Amino acid sequence: MAELEAVIGLEIHVQLATRTKMFCGCELSFGDEPNVHTCPVCLAHPGVLPVTNEQAIRYALQIAAALECEVAPRSIFHRKNYFYPDSPKAYQISQYDVPLASNGRLGDVRIHRAHLEEDAAKTIHVGDSGRIHGSSASLVDFNRGGTPLVEIVTEPDLRSAAEAASWARLLRETVRQLGVSDVNMEEGSLRVDGNISVRPAGSEELGTKTELKNMNSFRFLERGIEAELARQRELVEAGGTVAQETLHFNPSDASLTPLRSKEEAHDYRYFPEPDLVSLVPTEEMLREARESLPELPAARIERYRKQMGLAEDTAALLATDPATAAYFEQTAKEAGKGVEPRVVANWVTGELAAALRQDGGDAGAAESKVEPAALAALVAMVQEKKISNSSGKAVLATLVAEGGDPAAIVDREGLAQISDSGELESIVAAAIEANPDAAEQVRAGNRKAIGAIVGFVMKQTKGRADGGEINRLIEAQLDARAG
């Protein structure tokens, strides 16, 4: 049987951080006492009329611009009918056949559509999962009902759980940097569902998909998709077929529970919302959305790769968080022309990240005591071989702990590289004398044996000599003696 390939698309709900709700003037505020932010409109009293929140439209247009979407000149709102206690109108105002935005892209993933809608109220199950007996009940908090949402639907372009989680992170950072949402997964202002299927590798056809819900962290998102892919692979490999259904992921034991068989669109009896006019963004709104965009992570990753020659994963590590990006760029600038950005990037993502971990704090580079100018000076000293690589690491550990000026630390600790080749040569000679067995083995062709001699020199010089230079001198001296 052909190997099975994972096919994953994501549906992301982003709560917009507007001051008021989507169709009424109620304040939006997370964590307040239940049912204090309500009015006849969001409680669906008879005879009330919704009014679209202009700020929500502007925010949605910013998301559309960031995702390089085409914006519909005229889109419309629909009623999506369903009965549930979290929906007092018994329908949700959403967009259906003509969404606000479509055909976009973020990184390597195509965006199918992005549309505006309102959030449902929050149902809280108390006691024995909602039966109205004794102490168990379902409570409804209408504070959330009517919160503006943008729903973003990707094409099924993701091919692994890890890829899906890392792309969702990129999306979150992108939306966060627009400043249009808190994008907090635990509080539910960013919610990610997965559409998951498998198919024989190389096939163009899509298999039957399941929808995976309740993954309220990126770790759970990855684990949930992983678990569902494993379930589908096992099923298909045993000759079974995948049923279209919605599954709830339980992170405590990685189990998947069916919620309901997936509704077809016609179950919702969509029809155009008669109480709202079409959504027609003005030229000014579209221009403002485009011009308000900061440099976003995906564009920055591209710039780091193309203009600075960084590897893709290094670029992603540095470009995603704006503070880290600013730190890296400042360091590269301070280091000057003599040091390639690639080298600075490797210090920030490699040595500095390791030293910060070692230090035990969870501060990133930008919050650390290591000033960009200090790191730049340190990297330059190592590049110019004024200090050895291992001394460089020692200085960095001091910088992480205390901050300060690397040149002063080098002076204070006597770490300047031994530049007197005569001095180093005599230490190498002594090292060979002291390790006759190793010297013999190296002469006999066992290259690894040189480590003992190098280690002896390092110890004698307290790491103040260049590793490459030490190796070169040992080999030269052994060759001379052999001859």
Ligand SMILES: [Zn+2]
């Ligand atoms: Zn209201």
